[in-house]
Amino acid sequence: MRPDQANSSFVLQEIFEGNMNAIFDRRRFLQFSLAGGALLIADAPLRYARASESSGDFLGDIGPYLKINEDNTLILGAPSPEIGSGMHTSLPMLIAEELGADFETVSVKQMPIKLLTQPEGGFRWAYGVQGGGGSFTLRRNMDPVRRLAAVTKNVLIASAAEELNVQPEELHTESNHVVHQQSGRRVAFSTLAARASAKPFPEIAEDDDIALKDPSDYSIIGKWQRSKGVEGVVTGDVKFGIDGELPGMLHAVMTRCPYFKGSIASLDDAAARGVPGVRHIVTLDPPAGDLGNQYISAGVAVVADSLWAALKARRLLEIEWNKGDGAGESSASLYEEMAQTQSEPGVEFAKDGEGRAALEGAQKVVEATYELPLLAHATMEPMNCIVHARADSADVVAPGHSCGGMVVNLSRALGIEVPSINMISMRTGGSFGRRLRADMAVEAGLVSRQVNAPVKLVWTREDDMGSDYYRPQSRHIVRAALTEGGKISAWSHSACLATSSAADVELANVMRNTVWADNYPRRLIDNFEIDAHHISWATPNGPWRAPMPTQHAFIVESFINELAAEAGIDPLEFRLRLLGEARDMPYDDHGGPTYNTGRWAVVLQKAAEEAGWGGRLGRRQGRGIAGYFTFGSYCAVVVDVEASRSNDIRVTRIVVAGDAGLIVNPNGFKSQLEGGVLDGLSTALRLKVDVEDGRAVQQNFDSYQFMRMADAPPVVETYLIQGANEVHGTGEIATPPLAPALCDAIYQATGKRIRKLPIGDQLKA
DSSP states (O other), X not given: OOTTTSOHHXXXXXXXXXXXXXXXXXXXXXXXXXXGGOOOBOOOOOOBOOOSTTSSOOOOSBTTTEEEOTTSOEEEEESSOOSSSSHHHHHHHHXXXXXXXXXXXXXXXXXXXXXEEOTTSSEEESSSOOOOSTTOHHHHHHHHHHHHHHHHHXXXXXXXXXXXXXXXXXXXXXXXEEEETTTOOEEEHHHHHHHHHHSOOOOBOTTOOOOOOOGGGOSSTTXXXXXXXXXXXXXXXXXXXXXXXXXXXEEEEEEEOSSTTOEEEEEEOHXXXXXXXXXXXXXXXXXXXXOTTOOOOOEEEEEESSHHHHHHHHHTOEEEEEOGGGTTOOHHHHHHHHHHHTTSOOEEEEEETTGGGGGTTOSEEEEEEEEEOBBOOOOSSOOEEEEEEOSSOXXXXXXXXXXXXXXXXXXXXXXXXXXXXXXXEEBOSOOTTGGGSOHHHHHHHHHXXXXXXOEEEEOOHHHHHHTOOBXXXXXXXXXXXXXXXXXXXXXXXXXXXXXXXXXXXXHHHHGGGTOOTTOTTTTSSSEEEEEEEEEEOSSOBOOOSSHHHHHHHHHHHHHHHHHHHHHTOOHHHHHHHHHOSSOEEEOOSTTOSEEEHHHHHHHHHHHHHHHXXXXXXXXXXXXXXXXXXXXXXXXXXXXXXXXXXXXXXXEEEEEEEEEOBSOSOHHHHHHHHHHHXXXXXXXXHHOOBOEETTEESOOSTTTSOOOOGGGSOSOEEEEEEOOSSSBOOOTTSSSTTHHHHHHHHHHHHHSOOOOBSSOTTGGGO
């Protein structure tokens, strides 16, 4: 089941992409049931207590989204957390469009995170889809948010009809006013605020026909909009999760077992307890019970009056560790084990036609092996969370992404009912999939429970790098048969990866971060096969930025570039021949149920055209191309490089074309494409995590080296294509095709193939 097909209970309980509640006074709110896109709205009381500024305490006066100021400016609630993907701009744009608002007068506040228990079990959203992950936030909110905003507009119009003594049908909204077209009379929203807020907000059944604005009348959606709140980010006024506070809170840091699945052998904390300000030193063992896919490390927490006292005391702890299940594991030996494993047939993952049997006797067979490393998330804001755990309730303040995952897992770990856990979501300094996990919240909750006080747990960079959910390490052998005319007649892909998944987990779920059965180029080749191999090891793994596409695109698109060279066909032309005529292809996974070969071809052609594809290049210069379909969106990248005589590589230009369907905010789309290719470039050049003896080697940015400004290309060009009217995500689509395009450009410039990431010093060999 794809996340965008799942009901809310599945999403929250299985992949933890939900959100939770804040503390409120008695107030109307709207209850959403989003199974299958349905919308059910009812009245219910809610308690409310103000939190600190910018901490998710906003709830509207006219419906949950709208508050009108006396000067006729508006405050709009953003239902989903802001993690850097622009949701605090694009979601309010949807609301403002239906309201008839002047977006220049709009400021944005994070809404409270709220889940409601359903009578049949599970949970439902209160204010729209409030989680992220999988690039689905905007897509899944598109209709519910606009429907609710349209109802809010109707309340304003009904109030204006009473004010002007006219029929509601004679009125419309524009620029924060209700307008009577016949007479030209205009009533400001602020004039109507008191009357409208006194009206009971309508209940809406899921089958109610709510008129939405026709796309041809859009004045906000599709127009360039500056990011809301960007000034505060630049000046430092915006409060991130790490700035959060609760009254009376203590500060905590943890020393986690550096060995994955290790434990505490002995502890001497006498010196640490002597540090002024230290209140408690407590041990933490992984809690019993079902915490889903959360990995909680054994460790020791120091709780003090200040962060600095806690850090000073932590350095004085003397701990001996049992290495546990991960003892002796290393990423270098893992590649050797993978190669040995792949010497035997794997589990049949996908097969069309004769599969790899069609390779036997083929006139020309090409083979290549690709290897991809473990990757950390390394978010700019390290993990942090504030929890006040009481006997039967808890308060949470944290940077949000999957806030529902936090609350559900806290409920399980602490034995507190989900509705009794109140959450405030702060602005998030990056996630890239890391905050879809809730280990930092569970840790803070367990420590708070032990010390009977609110606790702010902060991870250092070393904590963050050494206790991550890494994108898994994998190895791939790809073979293909080419006909005399350069057509692929057979394709065989042997995929092997290592994860911490239990042996009884379904193989398709184990492989999700590396390969999906329906992925390109399946169904474009008559004889196609994927066989899968899985190795269990202790290192935790989890979602990353486009986790599967960043791996699969490098493998498939790199190999397609190699096949094009073997066939003597231009790489762009080779791809267009493979895609064929424009048509929908079955795609039974996230972003499906189909992908369109024509839209894929268009982004390739656009990127190539703007990059001057086919033009003459200088000596030791190269130009590479790649494209990919990620979670419903299409993206193609062209990379230009130049190589020195010693094979030092400089990227001189990147051209990227993207098609994510309906473009809500071109400025946001452009930013996501730019950020995506730069992230992909940085990752391809240097990033990896090595494991030695069951622990991560890279612990900070001195060894996990992101791209410096001097390495960034001087030119990044973006081209936005609206190939359809449905909305898909933009935050993950530009990263996957970057690495294969870069590596083919390097091949053009140097004659050396890169089949293992990161590139590192391979060109010096």
